[in-house]
Amino acid sequence: MALFNASRLLGKTVMITGASSGIGAATAVLFAKAGTNILLLARREDALNSVQQACVDAHKASGLKEGGTFAHVQLDISDRAAVAALWSKVPSSFRDIDILVNNAGYVIGRDQVGDIDESIVDGMFATNVLGLIAMTQLVLRDFKKKQSGHIINIGSIASREAYVGGSIYCATKYAVNAFTVSMMKELVNTPIRVTEIQPGMVETEFSLVRFNGDAKAAKDVYTGLQPLTGEDIAEEIVWAASRPPHVNIADMLIYPVNQAAATIAYRTSS
Template sequence: MGRLQGKTVFITGASSGIGEASARQFAKEGCNLVLTARRLEKLEQLKADISKSHLNIFIHAVKLDVRDKKQIDTVVTELPAQVKDVDVLVNNAGMVIGTDPLIDVKEAVVDQMLATNIKGLVFLTQAIVPRMKERETGHVINIGSIAGKQAYAGGSIYCATKFAVDAITKALAIELVDTPIRVSQICPGMVNTEFSTVRFQGDKEKADNVYKGLQPLVADDIAELIVFTAGRPAHVNIADMLVFPVNQADSKTVYRRPE
């Protein structure tokens, strides 16, 4: 029996990409799952798929827009008894829109990124960590980014949101240092998921061009590290992890094979 067997894992943004891959890999460890995202039909498909090969775990799929604090509080309050006590919170939901310079970024785009990437993470943490403190056990894993370590042109607001995630994660770890609750951050570099297609408003060709000439990370690569982080012994906390594909050195330095 592994360390994660029987644990309850709450994942935001579970309908695709890193969130979906994490759900599948936590299921392999025997974890019960709370799967949340805005696209309920995708979550139901994922639940059905996982359930076929993992009959002994409990899966709760529920629609959730992390920008809505009332919705977050309702979802957490109404969790079924089997997953009421969350052992691992994976704050994965996040998004970026466009590559416009700062002076051209629209207000609605700013609001959407701030609400999703920062406020959603904060509100989920506020909803779940108090019960972790009561139980004296728990783990918060925030999905950051190289964009939260190094800013770049065309990413001003997105970088700002991920710098905020970095700061929030570090502050929370300090605030919980006298508890058994672990706080971790995993910061990917270039990962080829639906995330990039959203950035370019559905233009798959533009999204794919970002990774032309190199082998990027994929969702499973990051999911594996999330599960690894969650599965360390209780006295071990992986505080911060920066992950690149082998041909990336920082936010803008990459080697692309000539065609």
């Protein structure tokens, strides 16, 4: 049985933020295999070039004739002026977006309230919340005009459950959840779909960023269990996008099998 019904995605145009690595990059490659056109957005130009080539290779290997055009734009979604000017940098053939995947986001540190640097607070809210909102508003205006489209926001278990040392990150993801649910309710009288994907423990560059590049500290988070991968979450994103037009996956919480909550996981001793 196929993972998803690719015929529902053929020729659609997908825009993905935070597409230079991790979940974003894996999602781009899987959409490419499904015959979509993809606009990749992220801050790192060199990494975007690599992901775009991976998309080209994936589409070629699929043997599909539809889709298969790819472009990228260097963008920091926390820069409101850059988001507002995005269409001026996008090739005209990529301006009719069908699916927006709001994946860009990050966390730094595990400091507790009272010890958190304000620049870290500002940075996380600027990207995880304000940037996501700006990207959504930019695309949703067009979705409303054409009465179609799908917005997929990447939340987290932190969208549902706050934990010690994660106050700011959790606050940003709670905000994403509230924004997503409110938007879905506002759009209930339209064919526009809204989805929130909420991963548990996923091993990507995300943890390296959290621990300021300390590879050992990042790896220790997953010691004794098998975490999710970016590819695991990509499968769920593309599956949600490939449902029939009348089906909306409102939210999806995804754990590795040995995780049961934000701070509850079974680890082997080896």
